[in-house]
Amino acid sequence: MPAPRSSSVTQSPVNSGQIATLQSGNRPESLDSKGAKDYIVVLIRSDTLDRILKMSILKSYRNPDPLVQYCVNHSLRLTDVQKRLNDLTLQHRRGRMLGAPEVLQLNSNIMQAIGAKKVLDIGVFTGASSLSAALALPPEGKVHALDISEEYTNIGKPFWEESGVADKIRLHIAPAAETLQKFVDGGEAGTFDYAFIDADKTNYDRYYELCLTLLRPGGVIAFDNTLWDGAVIDPADQTPDTVALRKLNEKLKDDQRINISFLKIGDGLSLCFKK
Template sequence: MPAPAPPSSLPLSDQMNGNGAAQPKAGTPEGVHATGQPDTPIEVITDLLQRAMTGNSVEEVKGAVQKALAVAGGLDPYLEKVSSKPSELINELITASMNAPWSDFHAQGKTIFKQKKECCAGSLEGQFLRSLVQLTHATSVLEVGMFTGTSTLAMAQALPDFGKVYALDIEPFLKEFTAPYFEKSGLQNRIEVVVGPANESIEKLAQRGVRFDIAFLDADKSGYLGYYKQLMDNDLIVPGGIVVVDNSLMKGRVYAPSEEDEMADAIREFNEYVSNDPRVEVVAIPLRDGINIVTRRPVKGDEIVTGVGSSNILQRFKLVSKVALITGAGQGIGRAFAHALGEAGAAVAVVDINKGKAEEVVAELRGKGIRSIAIQADVTQKKDCKRMVDETVAALGGLHIAVNNAGINRNASAEETSEEDWDATFSLNTKGVFMSCQAEGEVFLAQKYGKIINTASMATLLVPHPQKQIAYNSSKAAVVKITQTLACEWADRGVNVNCISPGIVETALIMESPTLKPLVSEWLSQIPKGRLASVADLQTAIVYLASDASNYMVGHNLVIEGGQSLW
């Protein structure tokens, strides 16, 4: 069928009023845009059918109906066409669901009810739910009505490794049907299938202490209201969580009802109850057979109830619209810091003496959609410290967070430490940190806001052994005192200065060193956690120190060393 013509064939002069605005047509039915110019596909279809109803000839009526058919019939296929495709395994599961002999299964006594292939959610709805899981960063998902698990698997794919979809269904056979596909996905640890009446299954999960970021209702329509009340009245939806309701339009029967329609009546009652529930806000989306997204409203109270600045606890860790600068960010700990701050929302200046390494990290960040630039700088040079700050402000529009991480460690016993090694260590680890703070502080003090985090070391609390590193230990102890002194001088001027002291971190510097790698087994015997730190262990700490969640922390040395300093 040829592409439909534009929705209005009236001359432009007939579509506009004397002021140049669109002129509403007399008798425009409810649902058509108020200007008379239909915008949405449904408005276009309504407009075309209205024309067909008042057509003056068979050709005119047929033409309008054909156009309406093209718009209506092409909608769902087009939405699937332009949406991201599901995984091959989900497609395989959809095919198996659509081709399964459900009538035979019921006749053989495998299923309690006569299941229908139309109950399969399909790829578009699965992708929609997967996107919701990603957007909300959900870790615990309830699905009431699993059927063959296409949506279950789609949502599980978006969860972190420790996340879980609790998929409920009353049919034991469906757990058997889905098991091979869940196992094949390798995500079976993210999926827990619970068989039985949904209200009883929800109660069992609640007794285990399970709460949900997202609850998806797609089961018996007459049970929706009961499930919703059970979830809301018992606080099983976490703060900021949502309830997603499928089939909320019930094929249009909820707003264009037939004479006797028990299921449509149940959905209509549910929709009306939720829309009048003062605890929540709801938005109805005409995706497939309708999806409602129900969100708990913010509550009133002091800042402990509402959140500081109306931000919940997780939002206070966000760094959206902030700009961060990290020295020594071309590898190791600094690279991990760059990714952490970028993922939290900040734009990132990756500073390193090696421009090529900085550019490699920037490529990684930009691959994740993080705005970032690479800057070559030697922080032992005052002019480079000033330039890296100026280039960051010019390129990224400001500076709010500075992580002074660049450093070196030259192992040698005290009697063998050369003047050259001592000076090089203090020049970078101590002087470089101070001069970076000076350059950054010039911006922060002027704007009366800034977060400075200096990288110190566990060596500020003990003397690491058996390696000998007097220059390193002394230089990092000085970093802590620089941090404390600046914190006291600048705290009442809007600048927070803190430092972070990692333990022994498993980096290439250690694991590829012929002198340090043999010491790993001895280090492990000194650490209660029984392992070296990974760079990922430090990432959440740097986000905390960089965010407004740490606004009252000044001059603190945040130690992350697996307990090594306690033994």
């Protein structure tokens, strides 16, 4: 789930569901008037916007590759509620941040395979990942969903209720590192089974270390977006998110505390199995 970064880009009006990018300090008067509803304002780098658009194409719901679609059509098992939440999310102005459904289903399959009961979902957005995880857990299972705002998580809550899993999901609205540290300080180290991390990239390594402490041996940490539209292999790209992901990938490669599988699905999925 890529997060926009501030910088100077061009200005353009948009219709509902699109992004208007503005130069810093160049705010049209109409945005402060009744015309504001016609604009969605995001201050982002032009190269970051391009990457967000490209990354959405890598995900199966926008990927035209017939082999990708064949794989999806012969494997995805989404409930009707999941499909409707995905459809609603994709209509949102930031719908491209929706996790690839094949990635979320793989998470769920692994959770069931390892008998997961206690899960971390770091970066909730509209709640598709939390819903997928909750559906995979037994009745006594719990998904601890971590986000910094209820603006988007409120979209998913009715779908959690409709699926009958709202009682399995506990939403924590605070910086994720703070919530994870509270779990550690509260004596919950070694009690979690699975962690899915799809949040701010510059904090991935911090989340990794905290999650590794919280996971039991045999538990799994899954990182989304670890290919970052291929930017991780472009030495010319020294933007903060890319640098952070590149460093993380190098670290995971040699980290003897885990076994790892790095998969080219969606925008890259790194699976770390705690020894």
